[in-house]
Amino acid sequence: MEYGQLGRTGLQVSKLCLGTMNFGPVTTEEDSYAIMDRAHEVGINFFDTANVYGWKTGEGITEQIIGRWFAKGGGRREKTVIATKLYGSMGDWPNDNLLSALNIRRAADASLKRLQTDYIDIYQAHHVDRNTPFDEFWEAMEVLRQQGKILYVGSSNFAGWHLVKAQEAAKRRNFLGLVSEQSHYNLLTRTVELEVLPAAEDYGIGVIPWSPLASGLLGGVLRKIEKGRSASDHVVARLEKHRDKLEQYEAFCDELGEEPANVGLAWLLHQRAVTAPIIGPRTIEQLDGALRVLEIKLDEKALARLDEIFPGPGGTAPEAYAW
Template identity: 40%
Template sequence: MQYRKFGRTGLSVSRLCLGTMTFGLQTEESVSHSILDKAAEAGVNFIDTADVYPLGGGENLAGRTEEIVGRWLKGKRDRFIVATKAVGKVGPSPWDQGASRKHLLDAIDTSLRRLGTDYVDLYQLHSDDPETPLDETLEALDVIVRSGKARYVGVSNFLAYRLARALGRADVLRVARFVSVQPRYNLLFRQIERELLPLAGEEQLAVIPYNPLAGGLLTGKHRHDTQPAEGRFTATVGKAGALYQERYWHKREFETIDTLRAIAVDSGASLTKTSLAWVLANPLITSAIIGASNPDQLTDTLSAIDLTLNAELKAQLDDATHEYRWGDAAR
């Protein structure tokens, strides 16, 4: 395993981070623990979860993933960097969501209880909350950091201009500053290269992208004319399945995958390893979040850390997916 400094902080994390959003719905607890064991054995010391997980579980199952991770962490908490997130809806009350002071201060305590720990290393806003003033959110996060319940704070799914404004307001208020950003990033979704990644570079933010394999599409195992029987594109995960279909399940994407598969075959590596290695090859990427529904799925992704793309291969991949830097306008 390789390790890298976490943005401008003194923290070091593994270049692969284990995402856990399948734990508790698609993946039962015993299998989830086997996945965590395999990742840890490979040197992964960074685990990412969220209070709304498992994916597709809805309010009734919100928190189950944190509980599964917490039981696995018992007796070895000090060996891992643990990140969780809040903002999504986790209960029936109107205030059981968002980035208000009330919700965040409640949410961190609930997450800590589920995880069985006194603190998380990274506490993230799962998404932007335009309904709550940024100052209120930043001041609440500062309380969480100063209380010792989180070592650092970060964001996920933020537009570049909102993140820039939040960084500026944190400096004015002299409160805890965001140290990381967790965006979607892969060969089929490159829009963050235009504004978010340059901002992260200038501000020395850690970048921990999710979906590096486009929800499994970049494994090459799916076909456009065949509906998947399992995984993130199915009705099993409820609205999330529809979301993933909307993101990636299009003729253009499958045609691109055929091109990428041919490039990978010529290079002698699998499409999975090549796609993940491409994400890691970007010097602004700190750690890529990988997921699995069973331990065997980690074999290829964990080995991607050892694959170095030469300049010619990287240029081929860049050229084949250049249109994905521009979003739906190119469709």
């Protein structure tokens, strides 16, 4: 396994982040334990979750599964950099969601209880809350850090200007500020290259791409369907929209002699500011298959070909659209 620093921090995290969203709704608790154990065996120390995962309001099913796995001992908690998120609704009462100081306090305590730990390594805002000023957000996070309940703060789905506002507000308070940003980023979705990636790079914020394979479209979807694999209506609709690009992509992956999923993940690791894409394996086999990513080195010619197949926004702003 390869490791790198998360943004400008001294925290060392694996170049692949284990996403746990499938734990509970898709993957059984027993299989989730096996996947997490296997992740440690291969050196993955970075796990991501959220209080809403499990998708039963207020239950935090996925966090509970991770907590029971931590409770098995054997250094499981100590070996894990655990990142969780708040924002989504955990009840039907006012202040059971978003980023008010009240919800931050309650949500953090609830996540700590479910995770069966006394601290969260990276506590992330799942989305921006336009109604909560960043001074309130940071004051609440500062209290949690002073109490030893969290170590670092991250964001998810922030625009570039949100990162700037957050960091400048933190700077005024002499606080470390954001150390990570989870963004929707893959070969098919490259809008973050305009503003988010440059802002993250400038402020020393590590980027953690989610949906790195575009809900499976970049995982060899065409060849899988040819072999009889079924696909949801949503995937089929997106497939038809991007069929020409995906045909070129899978053919190019064949030229490289690599699996499409691994090429898509490897491409992300070649991008500026990216720390670790989130992989969400449903099985141990899928986890093991992703390890090949770290061995794939894409040269300038290969990167240029991928840019031809999946044109990005044309670079960073404002050059990408101003001239």
